[in-house]
Amino acid sequence: MKATSSRTKKSYHSFVSLAALILLQAATGLASAQQDPSNGAAQNPTPRSDSSSSSNAAAATPAQPATGKKGAAPSGRASTQLSPVVVKGEDITAQDAAKHDLAQTPGSAYYTDSAADLKRKSLNLTAADLLQFTPGVYAQSEGGNQGFRLSIRGSSLANTNTYKFGVGFYFDGLFFPGIAQQGAPVFIFEPEAVDHTEVLVGSNAFDFQTLDLGGAINFVDHTGYDSSPFQARFDAGSFGYYKGQVSSGLVEGPYDYYISVTDSSDQGFQDHTRESGRRVVGNFGVQITPDITNRFYFRYGNEYFQNGGLLTNAQIAARPGQANTAQSSQNAYYKVPSNFWFGDKLTAHLDADSQLEAGLSYDYSYMYSNSTGVAAAYAAAYAEQNLSPSLSYKRSDTLFGRADNSEIAFRSDWVFNSRSETFDYSVPTSATYGQLIREQDQGGTGQAVISASNELEVVPKLWLKTGISGIYYRDVDVVEKDIVPVSTINNGNDIQDRFDYAGVIGLRYDLNDDSQVFANVSRSVEPPTGSSLTNSATNASEYNLKAQTATTEEVGIRGKYKIFDGSLSLYRSEVNNELLTVATQLTPTVISSTSNASPTTHQGIELGLNTTLWQASDSTGDRPNNLILRQAYTYSDFYFNNDPAFGHAHLPAVPENFYQAELTYQHPTGFYIGVNTQYSSKIWEDFADTISSSPYATLGLKVGYAPPKQPWEVHLQVSNLTDQHYAAYIRQVADAKGVDSAVAAPADGLGVFAGASYHF
Numbered sequence: 001m002k003a004t005s006s007r008t009k010k011s012y013h014s015f016v017s018l019a020a021l022i023l024l025q026a027a028t029g030l031a032s033a034q035q036d037p038s039n040g041a042a043q044n045p046t047p048r049s050d051s052s053s054s055s056n057a058a059a060a061t062p063a064q065p066a067t068g069k070k071g072a073a074p075s076g077r078a079s080t081q082l083s084p085v086v087v088k089g090e091d092i093t094a095q096d097a098a099k100h101d102l103a104q105t106p107g108s109a110y111y112t113d114s115a116a117d118l119k120r121k122s123l124n125l126t127a128a129d130l131l132q133f134t135p136g137v138y139a140q141s142e143g144g145n146q147g148f149r150l151s152i153r154g155s156s157l158a159n160t161n162t163y164k165f166g167v168g169f170y171f172d173g174l175f176f177p178g179i180a181q182q183g184a185p186v187f188i189f190e191p192e193a194v195d196h197t198e199v200l201v202g203s204n205a206f207d208f209q210t211l212d213l214g215g216a217i218n219f220v221d222h223t224g225y226d227s228s229p230f231q232a233r234f235d236a237g238s239f240g241y242y243k244g245q246v247s248s249g250l251v252e253g254p255y256d257y258y259i260s261v262t263d264s265s266d267q268g269f270q271d272h273t274r275e276s277g278r279r280v281v282g283n284f285g286v287q288i289t290p291d292i293t294n295r296f297y298f299r300y301g302n303e304y305f306q307n308g309g310l311l312t313n314a315q316i317a318a319r320p321g322q323a324n325t326a327q328s329s330q331n332a333y334y335k336v337p338s339n340f341w342f343g344d345k346l347t348a349h350l351d352a353d354s355q356l357e358a359g360l361s362y363d364y365s366y367m368y369s370n371s372t373g374v375a376a377a378y379a380a381a382y383a384e385q386n387l388s389p390s391l392s393y394k395r396s397d398t399l400f401g402r403a404d405n406s407e408i409a410f411r412s413d414w415v416f417n418s419r420s421e422t423f424d425y426s427v428p429t430s431a432t433y434g435q436l437i438r439e440q441d442q443g444g445t446g447q448a449v450i451s452a453s454n455e456l457e458v459v460p461k462l463w464l465k466t467g468i469s470g471i472y473y474r475d476v477d478v479v480e481k482d483i484v485p486v487s488t489i490n491n492g493n494d495i496q497d498r499f500d501y502a503g504v505i506g507l508r509y510d511l512n513d514d515s516q517v518f519a520n521v522s523r524s525v526e527p528p529t530g531s532s533l534t535n536s537a538t539n540a541s542e543y544n545l546k547a548q549t550a551t552t553e554e555v556g557i558r559g560k561y562k563i564f565d566g567s568l569s570l571y572r573s574e575v576n577n578e579l580l581t582v583a584t585q586l587t588p589t590v591i592s593s594t595s596n597a598s599p600t601t602h603q604g605i606e607l608g609l610n611t612t613l614w615q616a617s618d619s620t621g622d623r624p625n626n627l628i629l630r631q632a633y634t635y636s637d638f639y640f641n642n643d644p645a646f647g648h649a650h651l652p653a654v655p656e657n658f659y660q661a662e663l664t665y666q667h668p669t670g671f672y673i674g675v676n677t678q679y680s681s682k683i684w685e686d687f688a689d690t691i692s693s694s695p696y697a698t699l700g701l702k703v704g705y706a707p708p709k710q711p712w713e714v715h716l717q718v719s720n721l722t723d724q725h726y727a728a729y730i731r732q733v734a735d736a737k738g739v740d741s742a743v744a745a746p747a748d749g750l751g752v753f754a755g756a757s758y759h760f
Contacts, residue, residue, distance in 0.1 A: 094220065098198055104455070106465045106506030106518040107204035107554050108569040108606060110134050114194040115222070120672070120702050122235045122717040122753035124191045124243065125264065127219070133632040133662070135567065135606035136201050138654050142270075142728035142745045146186045146277065146303060149729035149745075153202055153573065154602040154638040155214030157580055157653050157732070166526065168210035170218040172283070172297060174343040174361045175208075177386045177413040187365075188301035188339045192233065192245050193260040193281040195222045201606070202552055202571070203522030206467045206504045209390075209411040209449040212526050213550055213573070213602075221297075223285060224249040224256025228759035237717075237753025240267030254287040269748040270308040271323035272332075277303035291350075297343040297361075307332040310731060312740045313693055320725045320746035335368045353397065359390040370425075379425050385417040402457040409453075414446035415476075444476040444495070447527065453504075465506040465520070472499050473527040473547075500525045500547060515559025524550045528579055528594070546596050550575040556606075566609035573602040580651075582687065582734045598643045600651065605635040616668075622708055623668040634658045645688075645735075652684035652732040655695075670707040676700040683727065685743050688735040693744055696726035714756045723750040 092100075095113075102109040114130045121129060128139035128148035141148035150156060156166025169176045198218040200208065205216035227249020236242040243264040250257060259282035266275045278301070285295040309324025309332065343361035350356055366383045392409035422438035424430060453467035475496045506520030528545040556569035577596040609631045616625035636658070638651040650656070657680070664674035677699055682692040699721040706713035727744035736743075 093226075094223075095196055098196060098220065102198060102200070103516070103558075104463070104508065105200065105204050106463070106508040107520045108136060108201035108556060108567070108571075109204050110199045110201075110567075110608070112197040112199070114191070114197045114219075115226075118192060118194075119706065119713065119757075120674070120704055120715055120717075122237060122715055122755045123241065123719065123751070124235070125266070127186065127189055127191065127217075129191050130194060130197050130219070131199070131217070133608065133630055133660050134199050135569070135608040135632050136604070136634055137199060138634065138636075138658055140728045140747075142747055146189065147305075148186070150214075151654050152199075152214030153571065153604065154636060154651065154654055155212060157578075157651060166212050167214035168205060168208060168212050168216040170208065170216060171299070171341070171343065171361075172220050172295070172345065173208075173218060174297065174345060174359050175388045175390065175411060175413060176341060176361065176363065177388055177415075187277070187303045187336045188279060188281075188299040188341050188363075189219070190260060190262055190279040190281045190299075190301075192262060193221045193247070193258075194219050195226060196220050201569075202554070202573075203502070203504045203520070203524050204554075206451065206469070206502070206522070207407060207409065207453060209409055209451055209469065211447070211449065211471065211502065211524065213524055213548065213575070221281060221283060222247070222249055222258045222260070223283060223295075224251045224258050227258050231757060231759035233755065233757035235753060235755030238751035239269045239748070240265065241751075241753065242266075255285065257284045258282055268306070268308065269751070270321050270746055272306045272328040273308040273323070275303070275305035277301065277305075292346070292348045294344065294346045297341075297345075299339075299341040301336070301339045303334075303336045305334055307334065308746075310742045311744055311746055312742050313691075313727070313744060314740055315742070316725050316727055316744055316746050317694075318725075320749065324742055331370065333370050335370070337366060337368070339363070339365045354393070354395040357390075357392045357394075359388075361388045362386065379423045380420060381423075382420045383417065384415060384419075386413060386415050388413045399456060402459075404457070405455045407453050408451070410448075410450045412446065412448040414444075416443055418442040418445065441478045442476050445474060447471070447473045461510040463508045463510075465504065465508065467505075468501065468503045470499070470501055471525055472497070474498075475528060498527070498547065500527075500549075511559065515557070515561070517555075517557045519555045520553075522552050522554075524552065526550075526579065545579070545594070546577040548575065548577050548579045548596070550602070563612045564609060565611075566607070569606040571602075571604060571606075575600045575602060580687075582732055597640070599641040600639065601641055602636075602638045604637055605633070607631075607633045613663075619668075624666040625668045627663070627665050630662045630664070632660045640687075649687060649689040650684050652686055652689075653730055655680040655683050657681040664702075668708075669705075670710070670713070671705050672703070674702040676702070680726075683730055684732075685730050685741070686733045686736040688737075690738040691736045691740060693727040693730055696724050698722070698724050698726075711760050712756065712758045714754070716752075716754045719751045719753070720747070720749055725749070 099111050102111050112130060112134065117130065118124055123129070126141040126146050126148040128141040128150070131137050131139040131150075136152055138151045139148055150167060152167055198220065199215070200210075200218075201215045202213065203215070208216045208218070210216040227247065229248055229250050231245075231247045233245045234243070243262060245260060245262045247258070247260040249259075260280070262279050264275075264277050266273075268274055280298075280300040283295055283297045285293065287293050307327050309327030311320070311322065311324060315322060341361065341363040343359065345357065345359045348356045362385070364385045366381070368379070368381045370379045388411070390409070390411045392407060394407045395405070397404045397406070418441065420440045421436055424432040424435055424437045427433065449469055449471050451467060451469035453465065456464045458464050475498075478495070502523050502525050504520060504522040506518060506522075508516050508518045510516050526548040528547065550573045552571055552573040554569060554571040556567065558567035559565075576599055578600045579594055580597045581594045611629045611631075612626055613629055614627040619625045634657075636654050636656055638654065639648055640646050640651070642648065659679040660677070662674055662676035664672060666672045677697060679695075679697045681695045684692045698719075701718040701721060702715070704713060704715035724747075726747050728747035729745050731743045731745075733741060733743060
């Protein structure tokens with residue numbers, strides 16, 4: 001590879017200089033806070049058993065009985081650390097346990113009180129709603145369905161708005177794979193059933209055995225301990241939107257349960273984007289003995305939604321509500337009649353210093369897509385079943401008189417049934433019209449990861465994290481029938497078995513009870529998925545896609561200082577064989593191709609900051625009287641190092657600057673009002689950087705009334721208040737040559753939504 005260009009060197013040197021300056025100033029301020037007992041940095045810490053007594057800045061009031069044994073690691077989630085957590089001899093909540101674990105991560109890790117956020121929203125369709133204000137995360141939804149575009153640190157540039165690659169998805173610590181045909185489907189996800197969300201960016205998700213560049217997202221649902229025996233909620237608004245939910249949670253002796261049933265419908269802002277869906281989410285827990293707990297989970301979802309298609313920038317500027325002509329003429333739609341996911345997790349505290357956790361999950365998904373009425377139109381059916389067992393053993397010890405925590409873990413994901421069928425509905429006079437013309441099987445695709453990690457207190461307040469994992473993955477792509485190829489790409493019958501490794505080493509120093517600085521170096525491995533294999537850019541009978549690997553360096557700081565509560569991270573990833581997907585054909589149907597790129601660099605800045613601008617002296621958690629500014633900023637600089645075709649061009653699909661802010665006033669009577677904004681710089685639409693979408697800034701409004709200790713509340717939300725015309729996300733092409741192509745998904749226009757809820 002040729003030497004790095006002056007542009008790259010200058011960018012890197014500026015990046016490092018800025019990082020050093022910001023971290024030096026932040027560390028100085030936080031360290032001084034440790035010497036000043038009058039500031040708010042040490043208020044309400046989440047106690048820890050290690051000698052540093054450090055905690056996450058956001059402590060919560062316990063809201064449920066014990067999630068685990070006194071003095072032992074809580075079982076509310078797949079804990080990334082083992083350190084026992086004790087609160088004055090009492091058990092703690094799953095929420096406190098999650099915050100404690102995330103605060104000990106020597107890297108970027110974020111906790112979101114999803115239940116509290118959703119109470120102030122009237123439009124709750126996708127996981128993108130729960131991922132707002134998370135630094136490093138780019139999540140955008142459109143089209144009136146569960147789909148959304150997701151990228152973390154430039155991961156999953158192969159994403160569409162339907163399936164998720166490049167990020168590991170977990171429900172209550174259990175992996176949700178979908179690793180063969182299409183990636184993790186989103187149709188069984190229900191935001192209103194989620195209690196809190198944990199985002200571990202990049203290799204900071206090492207203890208989840210996550211292989212993806214973007215890291216892991218863990219959605220933790222409500223249980224009987226934090227739910228009402230009955231709750232009903234209804235929302236309605238613009239574009240024919242409505243959504244209703246009924247939920248119930250209860251504790252009876254050693255047993256508890258939670259169940260949520262939702263129904264939603266949306267005519268869609270864009271033409272030909274009608275949607276309807278139903279979802280059931282629930283879990284059942286039992287405290288078998290004081291040391292053993294078990295929880296069973298189940299999820300079901302079905303959905304129908306029309307595909308309005310992608311538009312040009314000019315079409316979005318003129319009339320973003322129009323549909324893509326080819327998609328509407330084909331009556332393009334997706335029908336997901338049945339998606340199931342079942343999981344079970346057993347947690348046993350073997351003694352005061354060790355814990356064993358065993359998990360098993362199964363999912364079944366079926367989807368039918370249709371595009372008929374024009375030449376080269378097809379219908380396809382996808383069915384997939386996955387089985388994912390997991391096992392972990394965690395232990396707390398001492399080494400040379402210092403706290404020493406270790407974990408050995410195993411996770412495996414196997415697709416034992418994954419088939420796709422394609423039918424010809426192009427021309428009625430065709431000899432194969434209505435017939436099965438392509439049959440494909442990816443059963444046998446799978447991954448197995450075994451990892452070992454250790455966290456040692458080297459000296460007081462300084463912790464060293466080390467971890468290594470061995471990885472085996474098997475790629476299967478067997479074309480059993482191929483009468484008329486859908487495209488010129490043909491992978492033949494291929495099976496590949498490969499081995500690799502990942503690792504992490506990190507340092508965390510506790511400045512005070514609420515603040516830490518951290519640094520880490522890691523190696524990640526992301527195997528090609530089934531969809532990537534199907535779209536592999538090769539005409540050979542055996543494809544040659546390689547696993548994407550990355551070496552990442554990260555430094556950062558998080559904590560509280562007086563009125564501020566936030567985090568700052570700076571990272572740089574050198575990526576080899578990045579899996580990049582381009583649209584090789586846009587009309588009448590979209591055909592994509594995936595290949596390994598030449599070396600690329602991903603680097604950026606992630607900043608999250610909550611500021612209490614004003615607070616009355618009598619303000620409490622139950623009766624707040626304050627003015628809070630919430631902000632999240634992500635700077636993303638992704639580019640080719642020295643590509644033969646694209647040189648040092650920026651990678652497309654993710655904006656360089658992405659900013660979100662919300663200013664909220666809360667009154668003791670329960671009234672609140674907030675204004676919010678979102679800004680995005682332009683987004684490159686091709687790898688040659690010849691054309692981009694326009695930058696945009698939106699405004700929104702939230703108003704509500706939730707009187708304290710009352711069983712009801714009402715809320716109102718106005719989105720895109722100024723009716724901006726902009727692209728929610730784009731599907732990149734190789735080289736647009738400056739031509740405005742139909743690659744942009746239009747965002748929704750001005751919308752007004754209102755709702756109410758009642759519980760007892």
